[in-house]
Amino acid sequence: MELDLLALSRLQFALTIMFHYLFPPLTIGLGGLMVSLEYLFLRTKDQEYEMAAKFWTRIFAVNFAMGVATGIVMEFQFGTNWATYSRFVGDVFGSALAAEGIFAFFLESGFLAVVVFGWDRVKPGTHFFATCMVAMGAVFSSIWIVVANSWQQTPAGFKLVSHNGVMRAEITDFWAMLFNPSSVHRLAHVLIGCYILAAFFVMSISAYYLLKNRHVNFARKSFTSALVLGTVMSLLALVQGDVQTRKVATTQPAKLAAMEAHFETGTNGSPLHLFGLPDETEGRVKYGIAIPRLLSFMVHGNLREPVHGLDKISRENWPPVAATFYSFHVMVGLGMLFIVMTLVASFYRWRGTLWHKRWLLWGFVLAIPLPYIANQVGWVTAEVGRQPWIVYGLLRTKDALSKSVTAEQTLTSIILFGIIYALLFAVWLYVLNDKIHHGPDPAQPHAETPAGSLADVAGLRAGAGGASLTMPGDAADSEKPH
């Protein structure tokens, strides 16, 4: 059997990036939530907030470790599997990557130590500062990576230079590269997606506690703050997504045409397909339900002007239409569902009856995979829709591979990644589930223990000989030395 290096390399990249991207959105979103909870604690001295901040911090830490472990794979993989691409983009990506390492990664991983391990080592104000730095670092890292990816979608601020017959892109204008036509829109969209995911994550766990009648005060506080965030962000996603789609129509017409499975330009207003099965060989959408002229209205703001279809693009530059169409439509459909869910919940919350709507709370518990799917298929739309280019209009994906890597090597590494990631995923779910079942620790009245340090020592002594050190971690957390 002839192994296809291109297909395998793409498969490996898809596998590793999709697995990696299970973690960063929650890191980014939860970071913001932890900042607000800790701020509320410092302002109100309400122990419930401290308890909540500590609980979400622990979830955050597990998630962060997975993000780091799978993220380093991504950084290496450009070089291991896409060496030709690395040579081509290195000069342009250089500044973004350097900025990411120095401004973002050091910030978040350094201060995370204080956030996770430093509750009793630094003053509350310092701890809050560290939490802010971690949240900021997480957002910073998304900025630089989205900028780099956006440059691949809409390259700007560069020139092509040949070195001994090998072409590469070299930067001419840093700010034009940074603010290339799609980076701001796409960054906004990515961050909105992260906040929606984190909001649904928190609402899911909180709703579970409410249904089980556990940690009720904590759960209500967490649910309400996440609901505010989730509602605002879901609505914002609609508005911002609309703006962004219009932008794609001008910057990447092939991608837009594939997203909408818009095969024929026609002479009049273009229809918008709500559902359907796009068929690339026949060049039409089967069993489709379409609203006439709506696509023209959304792109051009009028009902007459046709939108560029795939027929305007030469066949070898078509992205895979079906994958782009389905992933885009699943994302939009889920986005609509998020709006409905959060609006209904907000309405009941406002009426004060939300905590009795068990069906709705169950809905939120079970909805947890949905924002993950929405984030993933959104990226599938962006990346598959850019094909056959790895850098839009400049470098084809098939020309970007490593020359010294064989298909057999890649197949082996895919299999190993598959096994290891499956194991990690199972363990991660298990640990997460365990933490959720354990729940937040009850608030400790630490102001009332003037002999706190003595109690600490006593607790440690007891622990050293007794059960708590053989069952540490969460199990030990339930027995309080105080």
Next chain:
Amino acid sequence: MDLNLFWFALLGILLAGYAILDGFDLGVGILHLFVRKDEERRIFMNSIGPIWDGNEVWLVTFGGAMFAAFPDVYATVFSGFYTAFMLLLFALIFRAVSMEFRSKRPAAGWRHFWDGSFAAGSTLATFLFGVAVGNAMQGMPIGPDKEFQGTTMDLLRPYPLLVGMLAVATFAMHGANFLHLKTEGDLQKRVHHWQWRCFGIFLVLYLFTTAYTLVEIPLATRNFGRHPWVWLVVLLNFLAIANIPRAIFQGRGTYAFVSSCATIAALTFFVGVALFPELVHSSLNPAWSLDAYNAASSQKTLGIMRNIAFMGLPFVLTYSAAIFWVFRGKVKLGKFSY
């Protein structure tokens, strides 16, 4: 100093920073299975618990800086060492998640599994770093098109394997010196014994590797004639190494640790001196080597990145030092520990 040499030097500093900082993390991992009690293993993991992650960022930044400043080196080395890098990634993944997961469940089987993967991941990663350095010193089959022309087996020559073992011994010693600072009582006494043993193994391998290098690796000494001040670092290196047993004997943990830091810095420096101004030496034809000029990004990019580095690094160093200060002292297992 022009921009190319600035980035050559900065890459060296990042590599040395990584080797010193993550070196003791990896060393703790290498030594992890030598303690048997659950509590002691937790102390080991928690000695590096808050800081290993920040230390690993030095590697991430090193990789990013290499991609940015010398894209051809990054592309050639990472694709040429494909299988080795995949193994390294798996090792680093297991090391990272082992710490996170190990103490989350009380079951003995669970903990043994993650203990094993923590130690194996740390040891394998260290060994592979050494193999990579050994290959860099010996040269690699690089063709005129800047592409690697060998196979994975070409990388497993005797010299790289020897350097791999030296790396494991060095980090184990460094880790033991670190653990001496973080432990107390009976455990510290045992760590003190290990310091001796690790130093002995290190010394034997170090002398052997040095002799091998001087005889078999012509690259290693080519710059010593041109830049005689390098001998000063050789002297400092000997002093640092000699100071380790002295500090261990006197039980002065900090001195021992600082000395092993200096030793690692000096060894990294020697690798830089050996390669300078090349980053990858071609064993097929020296003219095909990748150096700080023919493999670099444009002057504009190197300049922008230098400004970014100057803006960011003072902050990074300041708050990293502050965080190390917060977590100084002996390990105390508490409710926030692993």
